[in-house]
Amino acid sequence: MLAAERRDHLLGLLAREGKVVAKDVAAELGISEDSVRRDLRDLAAEGLCQRVYGGALPVSPAVADYAARQSVAPTGKRKVAAVAAGLVRHGGALILDGGTTALAVAHALPQDLACTVITHSPTIAAALLDHPTAEIFLLGGRIFKHSAVACGAAAVEAAQNVSADLCLLGVTGVHPEAGLTTGDAEEAAMKRALAARAADTYVLASSEKIGTASRFRVLPWEEVSGLITDADRHDAVVEQLTARGVEILTTG
Amino acid sequence: MLAAERRDHLLGLLAREGKVVAKDVAAELGISEDSVRRDLRDLAAEGLCQRVYGGALPVSPAVADYAARQSVAPTGKRKVAAVAAGLVRHGGALILDGGTTALAVAHALPQDLACTVITHSPTIAAALLDHPTAEIFLLGGRIFKHSAVACGAAAVEAAQNVSADLCLLGVTGVHPEAGLTTGDAEEAAMKRALAARAADTYVLASSEKIGTASRFRVLPWEEVSGLITDADRHDAVVEQLTARGVEILTTG
DNA sequence: ACGATACATGCAGAAACAGGCAAGAACAGG
DNA sequence: CCTGTTCTTGCCTGTTTCTGCATGTATCGT
Helix, strand or coil, X not given: CCHHHHHHHHHHHHHHHCCEEHHHHHHHHCXXXXXXXXXXXXXXXXXXXXXXXXXXXXXXXXXXXXXXXXXXXXXXXHHHHHHHHHCCCCCCEEEECCCHHHHXXXXXXXXXXXXXXXXXXXXXXXXXXXXXXXXXXXXXXXXXXXXXXXXXXXXXXXXCCCCXXXXXXXXXXXXXXCEEEECCHHHHHHHHHHHHCXXXXXXXXXXXXXXXXXXXXXXXXXXXXXXXXXXXXXXXXXXXXXXXXXXXXXXX | CXXXXXXXXXXXXXXXXXXXXXXXXXXXXXXXXXXXXXXXXXXXXXXXXXXXXXXXXXXXXXXHHHHHHHCCCCXXXXXXXHHHHHCCCCCCEEEECCCHHHHHHHHHCCCCCXXXXXXXXXHHHHHHCCCCCCEEEECCEEEECCCCEEEHHHHHHHHCCCCEEEEEEECCEEECCCEEEECCHHHHHHHHHHHHCEEEEEEEECHHHECCCCCEEEECHHHCCEEEECCCCCCHHHHHHHHCCCEEEECC
């Protein structure tokens, strides 16, 4: 049994049964109570459960299963998503791009944050269905399967009818000279259309994207408010971007 | 064993079992753990899996859950869905409503059936993402969370721009006098807008809906081509519908 | 207040890991 | 066909991480 599996198991129990008893889980999985306790301590440190004598309880019943899903996103993306979610203001409107990092942002939106999320990704929309207070507006169009978002003329047209305070874009390449790039021309155009409808545009870029470039340019640096990344602030590429005047929000 | 084969094998395991243990795979394939680890490292770098101590997990839990969720559709709905999927012609266009029965239809579409699916449900769109040949067109608009579909003025307007051969509607009530009904006025309007854009409209109704009526009328019987149900053909209500000239497709 | 249970901490063995190295295979070019 | 290069793969090494046990402390129920 993998350690990560055990963690998921614990979160699953928390969500399903509303509690975890260290002793029982240890017996059930055939591991020592110490390991269970250590796991619970770690989860508690991440705010995923509340430690009590003898075991643990969910932080709050509502967020329990949400937290379980959170845990499967890679740590880097989760941290980037958390910072990004922090930019969303109560009552504000957010344009959210597709992709796994954006999906992590959807999951990271606090349950009590009432806001409007505009997206062209059915996946993101579906993920937000159980958010209690978020208003969801879906931009329609032809679905591009490889990226799971609506693109093309209809989608761009639909985007013209919305406005937002903030746009969070995912890209596949972040490069000092090449700017922000992605692998598909239609997607690039769609991202431009989305960015144009928001007052501020921030780019979500987990560290593996930094310093790479893909075939199609999305936006030059001038049209981007900032970059959210888990890369080190002293990374060579990041420092080049800083020198270019790009605001960098790091997870550190 | 080719390296690419190994990679596929790992991804297959990830999808089927929801995890990969480096040690086990190494033993199974008769290669060193180092090679497995290297592969996993590469896959993780491409975002295809999440590396954990001892092995790897799928990036998205949805992959592992997928098979499980497939099976949760009750037999009745699955049968209705299979019949409905049989109405879709190769190369044809289908307007697919939201709801669990419609979702079952999406899953029941044969993998080799090339067709266009138009839907206002992000859930349905997401479910069709891994269909190899289906073209997906998403109708955007404000998302109504309780039914997980786009409704309202924007969605109705988006619907005006499409046409299809067939529309498959889910409803909550099927009654000889009341016709087809549902619990929300906006949803009812949306369903009407969808039905109006297709040459033929069939209604998906698992047996528990038969003979019941909800608050808002969707369509009268005259505007419906037929009803697909798992109810008995000799059921009293079904016979009344037959008498009214409604075409009944049963799963029997 | 007492025993019992749960807990945190430190420790040591085991397992997993990353990086470097070298042998061998696949490959490209002459 | 030969040669030099590149890539893959397994092995080795030092490091990190995990896990169970032992110890002493804190907390609970009676």
